[in-house]
Amino acid sequence: MLSKEEILSFLEEIPDPEIPVISIVELGVVRDVLPSGKNIEVIITPTYSGCPAMKQMEDDVRKKLKEKGFEEIKITTTYSPPWTTDWLSEEAKLKLQKYGIAPPEESTTDKSFLTGKHKAITCPRCKSKNTVMISQFGSTACKALYQCKDCLEAFDYFKCI
Amino acid sequence: MTKQEALFNYTLRLADNSLILAQRLCEWTSKGPFLEEDLALTNISLDIFGRAKSLLEYAARVEGKGRTEDTLAFFRNDRQFTNNLICEQENGDYAKTMVRQAMIDCFDLMLYTELSKSKDETIAGIAAKSIKEITYHKRHSFSWVDRFGNGTEESKTRAQNALNELWRFSGEFFETDEAEQLLLKEGISVDVKAFKEKWEKEMVALFEKAGLTLPENTFMQTGGRKGIHTEHLAYLLAEMQALPRMYPDAKW
Numbered sequence: 001m002l003s004k005e006e007i008l009s010f011l012e013e014i015p016d017p018e019i020p021v022i023s024i025v026e027l028g029v030v031r032d033v034l035p036s037g038k039n040i041e042v043i044i045t046p047t048y049s050g051c052p053a054m055k056q057m058e059d060d061v062r063k064k065l066k067e068k069g070f071e072e073i074k075i076t077t078t079y080s081p082p083w084t085t086d087w088l089s090e091e092a093k094l095k096l097q098k099y100g101i102a103p104p105e106e107s108t109t110d111k112s113f114l115t116g117k118h119k120a121i122t123c124p125r126c127k128s129k130n131t132v133m134i135s136q137f138g139s140t141a142c143k144a145l146y147q148c149k150d151c152l153e154a155f156d157y158f159k160c161i
Numbered sequence: 162m163t164k165q166e167a168l169f170n171y172t173l174r175l176a177d178n179s180l181i182l183a184q185r186l187c188e189w190t191s192k193g194p195f196l197e198e199d200l201a202l203t204n205i206s207l208d209i210f211g212r213a214k215s216l217l218e219y220a221a222r223v224e225g226k227g228r229t230e231d232t233l234a235f236f237r238n239d240r241q242f243t244n245n246l247i248c249e250q251e252n253g254d255y256a257k258t259m260v261r262q263a264m265i266d267c268f269d270l271m272l273y274t275e276l277s278k279s280k281d282e283t284i285a286g287i288a289a290k291s292i293k294e295i296t297y298h299k300r301h302s303f304s305w306v307d308r309f310g311n312g313t314e315e316s317k318t319r320a321q322n323a324l325n326e327l328w329r330f331s332g333e334f335f336e337t338d339e340a341e342q343l344l345l346k347e348g349i350s351v352d353v354k355a356f357k358e359k360w361e362k363e364m365v366a367l368f369e370k371a372g373l374t375l376p377e378n379t380f381m382q383t384g385g386r387k388g389i390h391t392e393h394l395a396y397l398l399a400e401m402q403a404l405p406r407m408y409p410d411a412k413w
Contacts, residue, residue, distance in 0.1 A: 049290055050211025079215065080286035082293060135197035136301050137204040145197065161293045 002068075007033045007040070010068050017056040018140050021099040024057050028087030031078060039072040040065060047083050048141040085160050096158060097124045102146065104160035121157050123148035133157075164347065167340035169223045170243070171350055172284065173233065174340075174386070176216035177244035180234060181394070182265060183209035184401050185252060194255050201301060205262075208294040215287045235405040239395045240388040247330035249394040256319035259305040261327055266299035267363055268334045275351035284349065303367055310371025317372065324368065325376045332381025334360070 011030050012023045024030055024044075032043040042061055046054050058075050065073050085104040088096075093103035102124045120129040128150040135145040143156040162170075186206035193199030217230035247265065252258045273295060276288035309320035335357045337345075344350035368375060384390065405411060 046211065046290075048208055048211060049215060049287075049294060050207035050209070052207070078286065079290045080282070082286075082290040084293075135200060136297070137197070137201035139200070141204050141207055145200075159297070161297070 001037070002035060004033055004035070007035060007065075007068075010064055011042075011061065014057070014060045014064055017053045017060070019096070019099065019101065021095045022088075022092045024060070026089060026092040026095075028083060029057060030061075035070075038070060039074070040070045041074040041076060043076050043078055045078050045083050051141055083161075085158065088158075100124050100155060101143065102155055102157040104158050121146055123151060123153065124155055125153050126151040162339055162343060164343065165223060167343040168281070168349065169220055170338075170340040171344055172216055172220040172223060174243045175284075176213050176220055176233070177242050178248055179209050179213035179216060181242065181244045181397065182248040183207075183213055184397055185248065185250075186258075186262075188252055189258065198255075202258075205298050205301070208291075208298070212287065212291050212294075215290075219283050219287070231405065235402045239390055239398055242390065242394060242398070243386050243388060244394075245330065245333045245385045246382055246391055247327060247333065249391060249397055250327065250330065251393055253323065253326075254319055255305075256309050256316065257323035257326065259302050259309065260320060260323040262298070262302035263306045263367065264327065264331060264364065266295055266302050267367075268360055270295045270299055271356045271360060272351065272353065275356070279351070280348035306367055306373075307371050310368070310373050320371065321373050324373055328376050329379045329382050331364075333383055333385055336383065336386060338386055 008025055008030070011033070012025045014024050016022050016024055016027050016029075019027075027047065029044050029047065030042065031045050034041040034043070042065070044054075044057065044061070054077075061075060062073050088103065096103040102121050105119050105121055121131050121133075122129055123131050123146075126148060128148055130149045131146050132149060133144060134147050134154065138145040138156050138159075142159055144159050145154060146157045147154045183206045186202050186209065189199065189202040190206075191199065193202055213234075214230055217233050221228045221230055221233055247261060250257075250261060270292065273288040273291045277285050277292060279285040279288065306320060309316040311317075335353050337353060341350045341353075345352060365375065382391075
């Protein structure tokens with residue numbers, strides 16, 4: 001029988017549908033895999049309640065596990081504990097930055113998210129900290145829109161929740 | 162009323178409040194005052210739709226009669242919806258949409274913070290997830306009320322008109338019913354009356370900061386819980402439900 005680690009490595013091959021440089025495992029959406037012979041249960045959690053990519057991720061998980069020989073695949077959604085950007089690994093954050101998305105710069109434990117006081121966000125292109133928020137909401141639920149005042153490029157910031 | 166019936170009614174009402182508000186907000190899609198606000202409202206609407214979906218799924222599971230989140234959303238008539246009247250009010254201008262949102266965000270944040278301690282694990286889980294999102298929404302709506310109130314004469318007048326029109330729907334937030342009372346004893350629902358004063362204080366502080374005044378001697382509207390709605394809900398449902406009712410086999 002396959003180990004959890006092996007199964008997770010299969011799921012590592014599934015990119016996030018909106019941000020293809022990181023996998024759904026790195027994103028923290030896959031919470032657990034519970035294999036039992038030829039059957040398996042996968043526990044996932046949504047990044048945002050209304051994330052429209054969840055259905056796509058479920059379909060991708062099913063397809064991948066079918067390819068790997070599993071027969072009955074059950075996908076269960078859990079809301080607890082709620083997803084947080086703290087689950088993104090340093091490696092994943094670096095990948096985001098290379099892709100042009102500024103990774104979350106704060107930890108949710110410092111509460112700056114709640115008070116609205118942000119640390120300076122680094123421009124993913126020119127690394128300047130001279131940036132300004134254009135919009136609290138961006139192209140997807142998980143991002144806000146910023147602009148760099150040095151290179152003048154607008155960029156997405158992965159909101160810290 | 163059994164505990165199961167109470168839990169179904171209670172969860173469905175939480176879902177209805179989210180679903181109807183989300184549908185209203187998405188009416189702004191492509192019509193926002195500028196691009197960033199268009200994106201903001203679409204995102205906020207999406208979060209609230211997500212919450213509605215989770216709650217509807219759970220309500221359907223609790224009921225256990227084969228209904229799904231889709232049949233609950235699309236195949237009930239206006240009299241069977243139990244959302245608060247404020248959620249179904251028309252968007253009006255942007256000041257009205259934002260005053261409505263600020264009132265609801267402030268209430269929802271208190272409600273879901275309490276619900277995250279519910280003894281019902283599913284409700285507690287959905288609530289814990291929602292807190293983060295509502296916090297973000299509230300920052301947005303509060304900042305707009307402040308901006309409108311302290312903006313031009315025109316924006317202030319519009320925000321004041323919105324407040325005059327919407328305040329009469331705030332009494333409904335703090336009503337309770339049999340289902341809620343029953344679940345309160347079980348540690349599942351929360352006592353909304355316990356944070357009424359706190360909510361009013363926060364609202365008054367926001368409106369004072371924005372230079373707006375609360376209307377006096379307001380007669381509080383009621384009826385949502387009993388399925389007695391303002392005329393606006395039926396029109397909203399007609400649009401929201403048209404496709405699945407015309408093509409019941411449609412899949413998406």
